[in-house]
Amino acid sequence: MQTAPRAMITRRMLFAPLLGALLTPAVVVAGDTAKAQPMPPPYRYPPPPRRGPPPGAYRRPPPPRFERRPPPRRGWVWVPGRWEWAGPRRGYIWRQGFWARSRRW
Structure with missing residues (x-):
């Protein structure tokens, strides 16, 4: 009969939350009064x-x-020529007309 393995607790697991709470102060103490950080x-x-x-x-x-x-x-x-937008630097440029094959339906 086997028993389920128990989780092993190490010192690091015990002290990590405590160390984290000590290293991240939420309140700065100045004299007698406590001031919250901005x-x-x-x-x-x-x-x-x-x-x-x-x-x-x-x-x-x-x-x-x-x-x-x-x-x-x-x-x-x-196909007749036309003006074509080539971007803000070049502006409009002229494209010459050309022959195109007609479509056969």
Whole structure:
């Protein structure tokens, strides 16, 4: 017949809570009166990330450039040029028109 093993209590287990209570004083004693320690400043969360378009994106693109439309080609469609936003540093850049294959349904 076996008995359940008993937990062995060590000196470290007995003195750890007592040592922790002695090393973390909650009250500072000055003379006859006891003063509570000042509270730390409240944690300030960082500001939320900015939403929406980047700064400078509210600028309007320049007016469209005139591109001479090439003669039609069978099976191809002309896609006209456009202004494209390239970021706050570069602003709008012009993308030239190009031929694209027409879609066959």
